[in-house]
Amino acid sequence: MDSVDSREEEAPLVAAGEPLINHARDAHILSFAFLFIFSAYGAAQNLESTVNTEQDLGTTSMGILYLSFTLFSLVASPMVRNLGSKNALVLGTTGYLLFIASNLKPSWYTMVPASVYLGFAASLIWVGQGTYLTSAARSHAKDCHLHEGTVIGNFNGEFWGMFASTQVIGNLLTLVLLKNGKEGESISGTTLLFTVFLGSMILGTILMCFLHKRDGNGDLQKQSASFSSSVGSLLMSVISPLCDKKMLLIIPLLAYSGLQQAFVWAEFTKHVITPALGASGVGGAMAVYGAADAICSLVAGRFTSGLSSITLIVSGGAFLQMLVLLWLLLKYSLTSGILGYVYPLLMSVIWGVGDGVFNTQINAILGMLFRRNTEAAFAQLKVWQSATTAVVFFISPLITMHAMLLVMVVGLCISMAGFLILILHVEKAFSSGS
Numbered sequence: 001m002d003s004v005d006s007r008e009e010e011a012p013l014v015a016a017g018e019p020l021i022n023h024a025r026d027a028h029i030l031s032f033a034f035l036f037i038f039s040a041y042g043a044a045q046n047l048e049s050t051v052n053t054e055q056d057l058g059t060t061s062m063g064i065l066y067l068s069f070t071l072f073s074l075v076a077s078p079m080v081r082n083l084g085s086k087n088a089l090v091l092g093t094t095g096y097l098l099f100i101a102s103n104l105k106p107s108w109y110t111m112v113p114a115s116v117y118l119g120f121a122a123s124l125i126w127v128g129q130g131t132y133l134t135s136a137a138r139s140h141a142k143d144c145h146l147h148e149g150t151v152i153g154n155f156n157g158e159f160w161g162m163f164a165s166t167q168v169i170g171n172l173l174t175l176v177l178l179k180n181g182k183e184g185e186s187i188s189g190t191t192l193l194f195t196v197f198l199g200s201m202i203l204g205t206i207l208m209c210f211l212h213k214r215d216g217n218g219d220l221q222k223q224s225a226s227f228s229s230s231v232g233s234l235l236m237s238v239i240s241p242l243c244d245k246k247m248l249l250i251i252p253l254l255a256y257s258g259l260q261q262a263f264v265w266a267e268f269t270k271h272v273i274t275p276a277l278g279a280s281g282v283g284g285a286m287a288v289y290g291a292a293d294a295i296c297s298l299v300a301g302r303f304t305s306g307l308s309s310i311t312l313i314v315s316g317g318a319f320l321q322m323l324v325l326l327w328l329l330l331k332y333s334l335t336s337g338i339l340g341y342v343y344p345l346l347m348s349v350i351w352g353v354g355d356g357v358f359n360t361q362i363n364a365i366l367g368m369l370f371r372r373n374t375e376a377a378f379a380q381l382k383v384w385q386s387a388t389t390a391v392v393f394f395i396s397p398l399i400t401m402h403a404m405l406l407v408m409v410v411g412l413c414i415s416m417a418g419f420l421i422l423i424l425h426v427e428k429a430f431s432s433g434s
Contacts (some may be wrong), residue, residue: 032162066389127379273285290352292349
């Protein structure tokens with residue numbers, strides 16, 4: 001008995017062949033995988049309206065893509081739960097690969113099906129990303145005895161900082177590979193560019209395969225049986241988040257986060273950057289925007305520790321974007337000289353800071369407040385983001401810049417009102433012990 005007891009005392013706490021998972025390593029891999037994939041996709045998205053101009057193939061494809069993204073995001077939560085977040089991430093990359101490949105031979109027969117499928121794949125990869133990163137952060141905090149909110153903020157700061165860098169890298173690649181011809185005119189340059197994009201995406205997909213799985217088999221099997229047993233469970237996964245008061249209060253902010261991104265792509269570059277800097281200046285302005293976004297994401301993530309810090313950071317980002325909106329609405333006019341170049345770039349920096357704030361803090365607060373149904377929370381994020389993005393792409397040619405600015409101001413005010421009420425509601429619930 002003594003020998004048996006001694007052997008038990010000397011036995012390692014972790015059995016051989018069962019090493020501890022390095023959660024920070026998974027966060028690094030996920031961030032670099034998205035860097036490779038979205039450096040290619042982001043730059044390709046910026047080029048769609050200029051390289052595929054025949055019958056507005058590029059812009060129409062983007063509208064179809066985001067409409068598909070919206071519809072599939074409604075049912076992405078049970079799909080991700082059924083597949084597992086790692087498998088959803090890997091499967092999601094296939095849509096981006098197909099979309100870039102279709103740009104090598106652009107036509108209605110290649111681009112439209114690829115856009116529809118990318119909408120499906122994007123819903124998987126983004127819900128999978130939010131779920132996976134939050135799970136990694138929670139596990140890291142638990143294993144290392146750290147404050148969960150701080151770790152979630154740090155992981156999101158790193159991820160969104162890397163993601164925002166894709167605007168810089170992608171635009172620089174475009175600038176270098178298309179420098180010998182105007183956009184859309186250099187066929188060989190465009191082919192080379194999309195071939196490089198395809199290679200970058202393949203590297204990102206390979207990196208995804210090195211992620212650890214984070215879904216328990218028992219939970220996965222139970223969810224799979226529930227998902228396949230009836231349509232009712234699928235409908236409940238779509239409707240149940242909308243019965244949560246916390247979700248209803250944060251939905252306006254989720255919608256605005258998509259609206260402010262689409263505003264940059266569809267309106268700001270067209271009505272502010274191009275008149276001041278010319279079409280060739282769009283890439284440089286977007287690179288500046290991306291650099292500010294990346295730096296702010298890293299900084300904001302480091303300062304995130306809980307609801308109070310999130311409230312202050314989001315309020316600061318909203319204030320900065322409101323300044324830009326009021327500037328454009330009330331005082332801005334095209335000027336000559338050095339200020340004509342400085343003002344648009346300054347607005348790009350300020351807007352990029354706001355975008356970095358919204359990306360890091362929204363993902364952090366969803367991870368903190370919706371622990372029981374993380375997939376559904378991130379699915380709602382993508383539903384509302386993609387819906388507002390699709391709306392902007394479709395209505396942009398139909399309304400004036402002034403009208404769009406008014407929509408943005410009203411949207412920002414409503415979203416911040418809902419957000420602040422949410423914070424008060426959550427703090428009241430915590431203080432009452434419910």
